[in-house]
Amino acid sequence: MPPTEAHPRAAALPLLRVEGLSKRFGGVAALDGVDLTVRPGEVHGLVGANGAGKSTLIRCLAGLQDPDEGTISVDGVPVHITSPNAATDLGLAFIHQELNLVPQFDAVRNMLLGRPKVTRFGLVDWKNSRRPAAEAAERIGIDFSLERPVSELSVAQRWSVSIGRALVGEARMIAMDEPTASLSGAETARLHAIVRDLAASGVSVLYVSHRLDEVLDLCDTVSVFRDGRLTRVVTRGELSKAGLVHEIVGRELTPTEPTTAPTPSRPDDAPVLDVVGLTGGPxxxxxxxxxxxxxxxxxxxxxxGRTELARMLCGADPVASGTVRLDGVEVRFSDVGDAVRHGVALVPEERRSQGLVLQQSVAFNINVADQKPLRLVPWLPFIRPSRARARARELVERLDIKTGSVDQPVGTLSGGNQQKVLIARWLTRSQRVLILDELSRGVDIGARGEIHAIIRDLARQGTGVLAISSDNEELVALCDRVVVMSRGRVVGELAGDDLTEDRLTELSYTTPQTDQEVA
Incomplete structure (x- = not known):
């Protein structure tokens, strides 16, 4: 990009340059020949629909994935980033949406994680070691005690700790993934001020956000991703929000009001789950x-707010207000076990860390939710192994789970087969509602079709299925209706001919009316 008045840093030697970067997963191109330049002191926005390639690019820069083709250069020198430590050594820091902090440690210890510390007589001298953390805290205006445990800090304060940790590591570029997704208006304004101060001091910021208003206001340059390709690079003031949405979607959208009327009900379409005014977290x-x-x-x-909503529905997160009715009866689950006893189950987004016991067998993971029918005698907790394996084998065959044996550790299965094991778990008992969060994440296209068939079969048997997905194509193909959320609120409902990928994208970028009024 040639130097322009709109982009005064364009003449500077690039800090980071990506050329021809490509990454494929099976037959899908997550990145396809991407060229990207980030200059010192620049706030560079990355935008695009879910699955457009932004996260894959970040993972390649962070040393978490190895690109298939292309080069990455820092200060004009080609580099091979083989690990997160290698990225850190190059001055590249990455703050992911799920903040990687140790809750039990105070802010100082989190900011100094992985950094050399001053020692005396073989022990850490925390008084002198904390100096870099204190300097970083002063630089970004941290106004809370660095001795406070991270578990006691707000989300905004934890973001400040993560930024401080990057500065302690002498980061020259900080990538931030959806930094304001869970922040209030005042907290967002404070974070934006920190970003501007960082840029003014020469630190580059790679800013990933779906909030297009803040991207247009904050970023010097915006790179638009679509289907794994970088399709447009614009400078501040070059595009309006409508123009940016057009670039993300790939064609002009006809403005329409969100559809709110549900599909006409039939007598047998009784609501199994009725949610009214549910509020909690974001x-x-x-x-x-x-x-x-x-x-x-x-x-x-x-x-x-989709995952948080799912967690509230199954008793994993607290509900501040609102009502949930199951088969017409108001319920308030005390925990996940209480929800399961009422017939509401969740297949979580993070199946490996939250859903499966990876070192345990396929049979163990399938049977763990309902062991009463497997007991030797009803009043003792001992199960009959042959009965447990028989039930597991029946479900493995029914769901076509690819495994050598039901005794095989579930951690050795592919992502698609692990997902099937989690679904099989809830087929061991009668569920009124099954919630699947990111039901096809990390699943190959063949397994995805099989999982969709299982879901449709469950629905035909009367189960109400709530399917959360960042893949709009999947939602259109699988769902009878789709409720769309933006900034923690339901902004519309799509069904019938109105349920298209373009309408889903358009609604996803809608600013809720209450937010418009505040603005």
Missing amino acids: VRDATFELRQGEVLGLGGLVGA
Whole structure:
């Protein structure tokens, strides 16, 4: 890009340059010949729909994935970033949406993680070691005690700690993934001020966000990704929000009002789950219903509040206000076990860390939710192994789970087969509602089709299925209706001919009316 008045740093030698970067997963191109330049002191935005390639690019820069083709250069010198430590040594820091902090450590110890410390007589001299952390805290205006445990800090304060850690590591570029997804308006403004101060001091910021208003206001340069390709690079003031949405989608959208009327009900379409005004965490006033035998999609961008809503529905997160009715009866689950006893189950987004016991067998993971029928005698907790394996084998065959044996550790299976094991777990007992969060993440296209068939079969048997996905194509193909969330609120509902990928994308970028009024 030639130097322009709109981009005064364009004449500077690039800090980071990516040329022809490509990465494929099976037959899918996650990155396809991407060229990207980041200059010192530049705030560079990355935008695009879910699955457009932004996260894959970040993972390649962070040393978490190895690109198939292309080069990455820092200060004009080609580099091979083989690990996160290698990225750190190059001055590249990455703050992911799931902040990688140790809750039990105080802010100082989190900011100094992995950094050399001053020692005396073989022990850490924390008084002198904390000096870099204190300097970083002063630089970004941290106004809380660095001795406070991270578990006691707000999300905004934890972001400050993560930024401080990057500065302690002498980062020259900090990548931030959806930094304001869970922040209030005042916290967002404070973070933006920190970003501007960082840029003014010469630190580059790679800013990934679905909030296009803040991207247009904050970023010097914006790179647009679509289907793994970088399709447009614009400078501040070159595009309006409508123009940026057009670049993300790939064609002009006809402005329409969000569809709010549900699909006409039939007598047998009784609501199995009725949600009214549900509020908690980032979720605000969520209202919708899930009908018996229906696959209802939950769409929206990363950080819209979909996972938090799912966790509240199954008792994993607290509910501040609102009502949930199951088969017409109001319920308030005390925990996940209580929800399961009522017939509401969740297949979590992070199946490996939250859903499966990886070192245990396929049979163990399938049977863990309901062991009463497997007991030797009803009043003792001992199960009959042959009975447990027989039930597991029946479900493995029914769901076509690819495994050598039900005794095989589930951690050795592919992502798609692990997902099937989690679904099989809830087929051991009668569920009124099954919630699947990112049901096809990390699943190959063949397994995805099989999982979709299982879901449709469950719906035909009367289970209400709530399917959360960042893949709009999947939502269109699988769901009867889709409820769309933005910034913690339900902003529309799509069904029938109105349920298209373009309409889903358009609604995902809608600013809720309450936010517009505040602005």
